[in-house]
Amino acid sequence: MKKAAVKKTYWHDPMHVGWPLWIVAGSAVFFLIVPILLLVVMSFGSAEIIEFPPSRFSFDQYRMFFAHPAWQSAVSNSLLVASLTAVVATVLGLMASLGLVWGKFKGKGFMNAFILSPMIVPLIVLGLAYYVSLVKLDLLGTRLGLIIAYTPLALPFTVLPISATLRGFDRRLEHAALNLGANRFQTFMKITLPIIRPGVLTGAIFAFMIAFDEVVIALFICGSDAITLPKKMWDVIRYEIEPMLPAISTLLLLLALVVLLLIGFLQNRLAKRMGNG
Amino acid sequence: MSTLIPKTNGKNQQQRAALRQFLLVLPALIALLLFFVIPIGSIFVKSLFDPDLTFKHYIYFFQNPLYTRVLWITLQISVLATLTSLIIGYPLAYVLRRAKPTVRSGFMMCIVLSFIISLLVRNYSWIMVLQRNGVVNMLLTTLGIVEFPLKMLHNKIGVMVGMTHIFIPYIVFPIYSVMTGIDLSLEKAAQNLGASRWQTFWRISFPLSLPGIGAGALLVFIMSIGFFITPALLGGRKEQMLSNLIQIQVVDLLNWSFASAMSVILLAVTLIIFAFYNRYLGVERLWGGVKL
Numbered sequence: 286m287k288k289a290a291v292k293k294t295y296w297h298d299p300m301h302v303g304w305p306l307w308i309v310a311g312s313a314v315f316f317l318i319v320p321i322l323l324l325v326v327m328s329f330g331s332a333e334i335i336e337f338p339p340s341r342f343s344f345d346q347y348r349m350f351f352a353h354p355a356w357q358s359a360v361s362n363s364l365l366v367a368s369l370t371a372v373v374a375t376v377l378g379l380m381a382s383l384g385l386v387w388g389k390f391k392g393k394g395f396m397n398a399f400i401l402s403p404m405i406v407p408l409i410v411l412g413l414a415y416y417v418s419l420v421k422l423d424l425l426g427t428r429l430g431l432i433i434a435y436t437p438l439a440l441p442f443t444v445l446p447i448s449a450t451l452r453g454f455d456r457r458l459e460h461a462a463l464n465l466g467a468n469r470f471q472t473f474m475k476i477t478l479p480i481i482r483p484g485v486l487t488g489a490i491f492a493f494m495i496a497f498d499e500v501v502i503a504l505f506i507c508g509s510d511a512i513t514l515p516k517k518m519w520d521v522i523r524y525e526i527e528p529m530l531p532a533i534s535t536l537l538l539l540l541a542l543v544v545l546l547l548i549g550f551l552q553n554r555l556a557k558r559m560g561n562g
Numbered sequence: 563m564s565t566l567i568p569k570t571n572g573k574n575q576q577q578r579a580a581l582r583q584f585l586l587v588l589p590a591l592i593a594l595l596l597f598f599v600i601p602i603g604s605i606f607v608k609s610l611f612d613p614d615l616t617f618k619h620y621i622y623f624f625q626n627p628l629y630t631r632v633l634w635i636t637l638q639i640s641v642l643a644t645l646t647s648l649i650i651g652y653p654l655a656y657v658l659r660r661a662k663p664t665v666r667s668g669f670m671m672c673i674v675l676s677f678i679i680s681l682l683v684r685n686y687s688w689i690m691v692l693q694r695n696g697v698v699n700m701l702l703t704t705l706g707i708v709e710f711p712l713k714m715l716h717n718k719i720g721v722m723v724g725m726t727h728i729f730i731p732y733i734v735f736p737i738y739s740v741m742t743g744i745d746l747s748l749e750k751a752a753q754n755l756g757a758s759r760w761q762t763f764w765r766i767s768f769p770l771s772l773p774g775i776g777a778g779a780l781l782v783f784i785m786s787i788g789f790f791i792t793p794a795l796l797g798g799r800k801e802q803m804l805s806n807l808i809q810i811q812v813v814d815l816l817n818w819s820f821a822s823a824m825s826v827i828l829l830a831v832t833l834i835i836f837a838f839y840n841r842y843l844g845v846e847r848l849w850g851g852v853k854l
Contacts, residue, residue, distance in 0.1 A: 299749040300660045310657035313650045314669050317676040317730060320687035323697060327690065335690070337697050381590035388583030389576075396587055398840070403598055405836050407788025409805040410825040413812060414601035417608060417822070437598035440590060498680045501790050504809070518682050522689070522795060531690075534683040541679040545671070 321538060328531035335528045346532035356517065356533075362507075363514040366428050367497035370435040374492040377436070378443030379485055385444075386451040400444055403437040411438070412505035419506055426508025434506060435496040442495055443488035450484025453559045480558055483551040490544055490551075602829070609822035619823035629807070629824075633831075636803040639793070640786040643725040644779050650726065651733030651778065656767075658734070659741040677731035685795045688724050689715060692796075720796035725786060732785065733778040740774030780839045787832055804828050 323337060330339025332346045350356055385397050403411075415434040416425070424430035454477070462472040478485070500515035507516050514533075521527045609619055623629045654673075658666055676684065691697045692714040699711035714720055744767065752762045790805035797803075802810075804824065811821035 299746040302657050302660045306653055306657055309650070309653040310669070313654045313730065314672045316650070317727065318672045320691050320727070321676065321679060321683065323690060324683070324687050337690070337700070377590040377593055380586045384583040384586035388580065388587070390580040390584050396591065399594065400587075400590055403594070405784055405832060406602070407790075407805060407825075407828055407832055409788060409790050409808050410602065410605070410829050413808065413821060413825050414605045416812070417604050417818070418601040433597050437594055440594070444590075494678060498682075500682060501805075505812070515680065515682055518680075518686075522682065522686055530686060534680075534686060537680045537683050538675075541675055544678055545674055 321534070324531045324534040325538065328535040330531075332528050335531060346529040347536075350529045350532050350536075353529075355512075356514075359512050359514045359517040362428060362431075362511055363497055366431045366435065366511075366513060367493045369428075369432050370439050370496040371489045371493040373432065373436050374439035375443045375485060375489040378440055378488055378492075379447055381440075382444050382447040382451055386448050387456070401441045404441045408499070408501035412502040415502060416505040425506055426510040428511050430506055431496075431503065431511060431513065434502050435499060438499065438502075439492035439495045442491035443485075446484050446487040446491065447481070450481045450487075450555060450559075454481055483555040483558070487548055487551050487555075490547060494544060605822040605825050608819055609826050612819040619820045620827070622820070623823060623827060632802065632804055632807050633827075635801070636787060639721060639725070639801065639803060640783050640789075643722060643729060643786045644783045646722060646726045647729035647733045647782055648775065648779055651730045652737060652771075652775065654730070655734045655737040655741055655771075655774070658738050673731050673734055676727070681728065681791055684727055685724050685792055688720065688727065688796060692720055692723065715796060716798035718797075718801055720798075721793055721801045724792040724796040725789065728792065729782045729786065732782050736777040736781070737771060737774035740771055740777075744770045776842065777839075780835065784832055784835050784839065787835070788828060 327335055327337055327339060328346055329342050329344070330336055330346075331341060331343065332349050381396075381400055385393060385400075411434065415430070419425045419430045419433070422430075424433065458476050458480070459472050462476045463469070467475065498515060499513075500519050503513050503516040504519065507513055518530065518533065521530060610616065612619070654669075658669055661669065689696070693699075694711045694713070694715075696715075698714065699708075702708045703711060714723075748766055748770070749762050752766045753759075757765065787803075788805055789803060790809065793801050793803045793806050794809075797806075805828065808821050808824045808828070811817045811824065
């Protein structure tokens with residue numbers, strides 16, 4: 286009798302997942318990705334009306350996008366603002382991370398929370414706040430104004446990956462360099478920075494993407510002179526029908542793919558350097 | 563020999579090191595003070611002085627049923643969006659944890675891709691899918707399931723679909739990262755001791771994954787309270803949230819002081835929830851398991 290009872294004990298491999306769960310998970314991924322893929326299909330259709338499925342194949346939407354001066358200036362505004370924001374935020378974030386991760390001084394926890402706090406402030410609040418303040422500085426509708434507004438927003442996204450990288454860095458390497466006669470600056474430039482570089486670049490890419498994709502603050506402060514790509518897209522989605530948005534969406538999907546591959550590559554490099562990959 | 567290890571020994575040296583490290587943080591603090599704290603402070607001031615010190619904007623907000631109702635709708639939509647993303651995100655994380663590496667990385671790639679692609683593109687894609695002559699209605703009518711196109715845009719369905727689509731990755735990453743830390747042999751042990759699969763899940767796997775659920779749900783809740791884009795693009799009149807009302811006050815009514823007061827209220831609600839989050843889960847968890 287006892288033997289039968291043991292045999293009846295239902296042994297389930299914890300790694301096994303039943304088909305209902307697979308269906309749920311598969312549908313979830315389908316739900317996440319398919320609407321965007323539909324846009325890709327639509328982007329190769331006509332440029333007069335957006336249709337699905339497209340009745341003919343053409344690159345008209347792309348051609349129109351690249352020929353349109355207003356869109357081109359929006360793209361260049363966005364690229365410039367996002368790149369400069371990424372540079373400023375990464376420099377500030379790298380310095381702050383060095384101090385916060387390795388430093389021993391009072392108020393560190395508070396400063397850390399303070400630096401991460403722009404992540405949780407609602408964008409509409411920031412939009413209004415920057416409108417009210419930039420008006421006084423006469424910086425409304427300027428690219429400088431946008432960089433000022435995006436730097437605090439991007440800062441946490443540089444500090445998080447850089448801090449995580451620094452925590453995995455073996456400081457004995459620095460001590461060795463200092464012992465061999467290098468000064469602190471040389472040690473940082475020749476030893477520390479090259480090793481943590483993938484983490485720093487990851488932070489810079491995040492900062493770039495935050496600034497490149499931001500629309501709510503832009504609605505308030507970019508005026509009519511510094512229109513960014515998201516702001517222009519917003520206007521088109523909201524107020525007019527311009528049938529090249531699927532093409533723009535496809536290009537942004539490509540950008541996302543490039544970013545995904547880059548970050549994956551950087552994480553790999555980092556894992557190898559930190560010796561835990 | 564003592565110079566071999568540049569460890570700080572004297573108290574003086576320690577203080578100098580601390581000062582040096584603080585000076586590294588200082589530029590970020592100054593930048594935040596100038597470009598983050600002062601601007602937010604200025605709307606705080608604007609909400610209180612019109613032109614003399616007054617609380618009338620706050621009193622008006624809480625006395626006017628229109629605004630308290632929007633506050634209520636905002637909280638309602640946020641709770642609903644958090645729940646739907648949990649209901650879809652949790653099983654997804656569960657399967658990811660147990661899937662073969664190839665399947666897992668394929669799924670992960672889709673999730674991360676939808677996570678980094680422009681927010682506007684994600685919402686725009688749903689307009690194309692859900693609108694009157696959109697993809698879903700086209701399928702339903704050609705298959706003869708419905709006679710007339712369904713209205714799925716500019717109502718609650720649109721907002722919920724759009725927000726859930728955006729929030730799922732924020733739910734999946736922290737839950738998945740907590741799940742990878744759970745030793746699966748615990749489940750085997752539970753089964754050895756006679757627990758059924760169902761019991762094993764509810765008494766072992768689920769409670770152990772609760773920290774991930776808490777982190778993801780609170781993060782999504784905080785984000786959705788201040789949400790603006792999705793209600794504006796996919797919602798109707800009844801789904802306008804606090805953020806949308808603030809924008810209307812500014813753009814259409816030019817009522818800066820009242821918009822500022824509403825912003826301060828929105829910020830206060832967010833901070834209260836965040837304080838809760840920080841107390842129980844810690845800010846670092848926001849970073850969750852975003853690993854590729």
